[in-house]
Amino acid sequence: MAIELLKRKLSQVRQPRLPEFRTTEGEAEADALFLSIGDGAVVIDSNGRVSRVNQKALEILGFKRARDLIGKWWPGTIIAHDRNGNILTNINRPITQVFLTGDNVTARIYYKRKDGSSVPVSLNVAPVLLHGKPIGAIEVFRDITNELAEEQAKDDFISIASHQLRTPATSVKQYTAMLLEGYAEKLKPRQRELLARAYESNERQLAIIEDLLNVARVDAGNIGLNVRRTDLIKLLQSVIEDQASKVRRRQQKLSFSHPQAKLYCNIDEARIRMVMDNILDNAIKYTPEGRPISVRAYALKDQAVVKVRDRGVGLAEKDLAKLFHKFERIPNPLSVESGGTGLGLYWVEKIVKLHQGRITVTSQLGQGSCFTVYLPLYKAKKRTARSDKLR
């Protein structure tokens, strides 16, 4: 990684200097490396001031000369904001988070250019250490204006296309259902068989369209959650019952354990039902016939934890990071047979995050996977002293 190499080189330089003051081979090499980075790069010193900036960073930020930025206090000179235009407070800026968390930070934010216009950037910030002592930070960023426009165009296309597809596909479903129920006339066995296949194919098509629409809605931020106190155990029992026929068909053994009789969460019941449905459906699809699947739900501090563990095909470690990406399908012996859009888990993660929860996965190729969903437990509002008195 260029940033790692650069960090090593920069850490060899005792005091960040401008190129004309370089005194050692190491400094010259660090300068050359720094200036040749294709992305924008800025080095911040221990006073939060810019000590180095490359040409690309100047271009992205709309500055002509390095001296317009060198020595300036970074948070005050380059304003950062989110996609809604809300200014990021200094404590919430990625560079500050580096020193609060000690980790590299990757983020997408907007920077105000010198002329007042905004530019979206994807950035990575890391602390620069000299013999283990933090001496500053390096921020590498690139202009993602074109990427965002492409993503937006793709999202718009998915949204429009799926809306346009759903209406005729739903009509096909209604009419095939009417034919199957004998509304036109009594069907011969062969006619019924072919029509039943058409009905099933149409159902798969509608499921794919629904996936596309769900993703389009979540990407556009158009999902409003109807959050209320919901018993997660009851919800899971219902999801498991709905999937029971599939489990029986695949001769799998599905168990559900929950130490607590009830587990109340503040969730949108319909959305979380779809989340659990999706995860369990994957476990059933990617577990060979006859193997076990277990669901366990319990409370851990202020969270409800749901673990869905299977003994299915599992995933290689290199594929785990891709699992929640849009349109990502991991090839395995059962994936061709199972079909799918590669949108399910992308959507699942988004919905869980909207609930202030998170989802993790552990897996071993050929051994199975375990998906864990964390959701905030329901908290009853504390009665204030005043309301107690009024009672």
Next chain:
Amino acid sequence: MPGGKTIQDKVIDISRDYLGPAAERFVNRQISTHLKKSPEQLTVQDLPKLVDWIRLAFALLTNDSRLVDEYTGRLLAVKQNGHRTAKA
């Protein structure tokens, strides 16, 4: 340290002058993140390393370098001067 203030207490006390009510959370987080120990276990030997990290984080919260120097100087004085932590 029965009856006396711990190093953690002293660091938080000084930090309150610069960070207000956020001081305790800020300091404890810096200790656990960068020193990999629980805040109560902070010792005077840990102070230089802790102050390095605090300096960088604080320098991104304020443009006033003099204030950054003053804050980190007072923190380091906890090590150098034992109990003399009063503001200069």
